[in-house]
Amino acid sequence: MKRLLRDREVSLSLSIVAICIVASVTWPNIFPTFDNISQLLLNLSIDSIVAVGMMILLISGSFDLSVGSVVAFCGGLTAYLLYYQGMFPLPAILIGLAAAGLVGLLNGYLVAKAGINPMIQTLAMMGIIRGAALMISGSGIQNLPPDFNVFGQSKFLAIQSPVWIMFVVVLIFHLLVSRNIMFRKYYYIGGNEKAAVLSGINVKKLKIIAFVLTSLLAGLAGILLASRLGAALGTSGRGMELRVITAVILGGASLSGGEGKVVGALLGTVFIGVVSNIMIIARVSGYWQDIVLGIILIAAVGMDIAFNRPAGISLKTYLRNLTIS
Amino acid sequence: MREEKNKREGRKIKIGIEGISKAFPGVKALSDVNLDIYEGEVHALCGENGAGKSTLMKILTGNYLPDQGRILLNDKPVVIRNQAHAQELGISIVYQERSLSGNLTVAENIFTNQQPHNKWGFINKKKLWEQTRLLLQTLDLAIEPNVKVADLSSGLQQMIEIAKALSRNPGILILDEPTASITESETMVLFKVIRELQKKGTSVFYISHRMEEIFQIADRISVLKDGCYQGTFTKQDTSIDEIIRLMVRRELKQARFLSQAKDEVVFEARELTGKGFSDVSFQVFRGEILAFAGLVGAGRTEVARAIFGADPAFFGSISMNGKDLKIGNPSQAIRAGIGYLPEERKEQGLFMNMSIESNIIAGTLDAAAVRSWIHNSKISKIAQIYTNKLGIKSSTVKQKVNELSGGNQQKVVLAKWLLLNPSLLIVDEPTHGVDVGAKMEIYHILHELAKAGTTIILISSELPEILTLSDRILVMRNGRIATELNKRETTEQEILAYASGIYQNTKTEKLLTN
Numbered sequence: 001m002k003r004l005l006r007d008r009e010v011s012l013s014l015s016i017v018a019i020c021i022v023a024s025v026t027w028p029n030i031f032p033t034f035d036n037i038s039q040l041l042l043n044l045s046i047d048s049i050v051a052v053g054m055m056i057l058l059i060s061g062s063f064d065l066s067v068g069s070v071v072a073f074c075g076g077l078t079a080y081l082l083y084y085q086g087m088f089p090l091p092a093i094l095i096g097l098a099a100a101g102l103v104g105l106l107n108g109y110l111v112a113k114a115g116i117n118p119m120i121q122t123l124a125m126m127g128i129i130r131g132a133a134l135m136i137s138g139s140g141i142q143n144l145p146p147d148f149n150v151f152g153q154s155k156f157l158a159i160q161s162p163v164w165i166m167f168v169v170v171l172i173f174h175l176l177v178s179r180n181i182m183f184r185k186y187y188y189i190g191g192n193e194k195a196a197v198l199s200g201i202n203v204k205k206l207k208i209i210a211f212v213l214t215s216l217l218a219g220l221a222g223i224l225l226a227s228r229l230g231a232a233l234g235t236s237g238r239g240m241e242l243r244v245i246t247a248v249i250l251g252g253a254s255l256s257g258g259e260g261k262v263v264g265a266l267l268g269t270v271f272i273g274v275v276s277n278i279m280i281i282a283r284v285s286g287y288w289q290d291i292v293l294g295i296i297l298i299a300a301v302g303m304d305i306a307f308n309r310p311a312g313i314s315l316k317t318y319l320r321n322l323t324i325s
Numbered sequence: 326m327r328e329e330k331n332k333r334e335g336r337k338i339k340i341g342i343e344g345i346s347k348a349f350p351g352v353k354a355l356s357d358v359n360l361d362i363y364e365g366e367v368h369a370l371c372g373e374n375g376a377g378k379s380t381l382m383k384i385l386t387g388n389y390l391p392d393q394g395r396i397l398l399n400d401k402p403v404v405i406r407n408q409a410h411a412q413e414l415g416i417s418i419v420y421q422e423r424s425l426s427g428n429l430t431v432a433e434n435i436f437t438n439q440q441p442h443n444k445w446g447f448i449n450k451k452k453l454w455e456q457t458r459l460l461l462q463t464l465d466l467a468i469e470p471n472v473k474v475a476d477l478s479s480g481l482q483q484m485i486e487i488a489k490a491l492s493r494n495p496g497i498l499i500l501d502e503p504t505a506s507i508t509e510s511e512t513m514v515l516f517k518v519i520r521e522l523q524k525k526g527t528s529v530f531y532i533s534h535r536m537e538e539i540f541q542i543a544d545r546i547s548v549l550k551d552g553c554y555q556g557t558f559t560k561q562d563t564s565i566d567e568i569i570r571l572m573v574r575r576e577l578k579q580a581r582f583l584s585q586a587k588d589e590v591v592f593e594a595r596e597l598t599g600k601g602f603s604d605v606s607f608q609v610f611r612g613e614i615l616a617f618a619g620l621v622g623a624g625r626t627e628v629a630r631a632i633f634g635a636d637p638a639f640f641g642s643i644s645m646n647g648k649d650l651k652i653g654n655p656s657q658a659i660r661a662g663i664g665y666l667p668e669e670r671k672e673q674g675l676f677m678n679m680s681i682e683s684n685i686i687a688g689t690l691d692a693a694a695v696r697s698w699i700h701n702s703k704i705s706k707i708a709q710i711y712t713n714k715l716g717i718k719s720s721t722v723k724q725k726v727n728e729l730s731g732g733n734q735q736k737v738v739l740a741k742w743l744l745l746n747p748s749l750l751i752v753d754e755p756t757h758g759v760d761v762g763a764k765m766e767i768y769h770i771l772h773e774l775a776k777a778g779t780t781i782i783l784i785s786s787e788l789p790e791i792l793t794l795s796d797r798i799l800v801m802r803n804g805r806i807a808t809e810l811n812k813r814e815t816t817e818q819e820i821l822a823y824a825s826g827i828y829q830n831t832k833t834e835k836l837l838t839n
Contacts, residue, residue, distance in 0.1 A: 184690055194673045198655055199687045259678075
């Protein structure tokens with residue numbers, strides 16, 4: 001039992017199931033309905049796509065605070081090209097994604113090659129890109145062409161396209177991160193960067209790739225969001241970076257790197273999505289959501305420390321020795 | 326222990342260590358150690374790397390709690406909770422590793438926790454500098470209190486560490502390898518300071534590998550071997566030979582491997598110059614084990630890192646099998662057939678939170694993959710082969726390396742390099758912090774490698790190790806090659822003499838014309 005709980009994917013899945021059961025019993029007419037669940041999934045699909053990239057970055061021991069801004073910027077740029085330049089959807093989307101990739105390249109290059117701390121680099125980029133997003137979208141670009149909106153508003157098997165895209169992204173990256181040579185190296189970089197360099201792993205190049213991927217996924221999320229709403233707002237994705245990092249850490253990543261799975265990123269966002277959904281159903285004030293999520297995050301990480309200490313050592317001695325080393 | 330009893334009545338025991346034991350996962354670091362230190366005594370602690378000296382001192386400073394046994398301070402049992410508590414009790418330590426903040430000034434470093442201040446917490450700089458000047462004067466140091474520590478030489482930094490320890494007027498001062506990185510004149514000053522402290526009644530634990538120093542400064546000498554107490558001797562009643570005999574296992578001396586070197590130059594460095602070394606030229610032959618001897622800080626690791634592309638070389642060239650090499654980073658070096666087992670296993674060699682198998686495969690993921698897709702079962706299979714081959718003791722290959730003993734950890738790093746199969750493998754302090762049994766096993770592994778045609782450059786600070794393993798010895802001093810010695814004709818004393826500059830480099834000319 002204790003062994004199972006150590007595995008964050010398992011403990012998180014069990015928690016989600018438990019919460020869902022309780023919610024279904026309490027609000028049998030509201031929570032377990034098809035409409036509610038599909039709305040829940042739709043709401044968390046954008047965060048999940050971003051969380052996948054963030055998970056890869058956290059595995060490598062970095063993170064990116066600019067993702068929320070990239071969501072707004074990329075959606076805004078694509079909308080601008082569609083609405084003001086009359087571009088076809090496909091080239092507009094590709095240019096939007098390219099711009100997102102460029103942001104990631106800049107982040108990655110400055111972190112990996114110039115040695116700027118990722119916190120500072122992406123914090124600065126968060127501000128810069130947010131400014132650019134607000135500039136491009138002004139007070140918002142509405143009435144986007146239907147052949148663009150189809151991308152985020154169509155349904156397949158009664159489920160909205162963003163949810164499908166989320167599942168495809170998670171599946172692809174789950175396979176890559178768990179089985180592909182290049183992605184496996186991120187665990188080594190996060191585990192011990194110096195040792196990774198001395199083992200012949202091209203750390204700088206891989207770090208840049210991770211930042212580019214994260215930005216590209218944020219860009220995809222931004223375009224999807226604009227298409228789903230049929231509009232692009234300069235303020236969309238605000239606060240997303242911290243929400244996504246919360247989800248990814250809940251999903252088993254560690255800020256010091258080397259840990260986590262892509263499935264964990266999905267489970268993390270699902271968990272947050274379910275908790276938020278229930279609190280809305282229960283008519284709890286929105287402020288409480290943030291408080292509850294904060295408490296859950298600390299509890300989850302605290303439990304990790306308690307469960308993952310070496311066998312045969314009491315928690316007290318373990319914590320004591322932590323502060324020494 | 327011989328005449329300790331009669332002396333005991335005459336002198337006051339400052340600290341009594343009674344039956345102390347301490348175990349770490351996989352290693353018994355100390356078992357049932359008993360020793361004491363008199364007031365105003367310099368007590369040397371001898372033992373090989375990993376004998377448990379540092380662990381014992383870390384218990385005295387409250388960094389570890391002993392599993393068994395007790396400590397008596399002035400005849401009263403104490404439980405030392407942490408380093409701050411140890412300082413309250415008057416126990417100060419100067420660690421082997423630096424514990425200074427380079428961006429702060431000398432004065433701020435020395436009085437870290439006790440800077441003179443007024444009632445609102447504002448620091449009185451004038452008073453701080455005055456106190457610092459006074460303290461530095463007693464150490465014969467002409468350093469301004471407002472100099473940043475990062476701007477000082479490593480020798481001076483060591484003296485600052487000592488000043489910091491003395492700032493609290495400790496009753497017991499522990500010096501862990503205090504002379505490892507300081508010059509001889511600085512050592513003389515240090516000894517003078519120790520003598521003065523002794524007169525004031527301070528007890529000094531002195532840990533060192535340098536026998537001459539120990540016999541110069543210590544009153545009594547205690548020996549530890551593999552965590553076991555071997556005895557305490559007054560200086561007059563013992564000799565360097567006796568102490569060394571107690572410290573070292575005999576097997577070490579017996580095994581001297583036969584040379585496997587072939588007459589074929591594999592690697593050559595010409596006038597290699599970089600940070601911390603200059604004008605380093607040498608050749609290595611196929612199947613040879615070439616040792617780099619020298620004191621800590623002589624520039625050996627720096628040379629190795631430059632060859633491996635981990636740090637840049639400013640000048641000079643290297644070639645492999647006659648072909649010139651340009652190496653910008655370690656992955657290029659590995660592709661060229663060069664491997665480097667780093668000096669600090671935990672910091673640079675291992676992924677501590679990862680499994681044995683993940684560590685072993687770290688450099689050769691493609692060996693476990695088909696078209697970029699990793700087969701986890703293949704990783705386990707490969708790891709299993711190498712854990713058997715190197716005798717890595719673990720429950721499964723999925724065990725995390727942070728649960729292994731130092732020797733087994735080092736074998737995991739070695740396994741990673743065996744898989745990469747370099748034609749030149751540089752091993753930097755390969756048996757540091759490794760117990761004696763594992764040490765011999767690592768020697769055999771390296772010897773077998775050389776036999777199979779791998780060229781090995783061995784960097785080591787342990788002279789018996791160098792004499793056991795190497796075919797040829799280059800002694801480095803102050804970033805330059807001081808001399809080349811043949812293993813068959815040389816002795817530990819000769820190597821040390823060149824390493825510390827007592828002998829000057831008469832043979833270097835011969836080396837350069839080679």
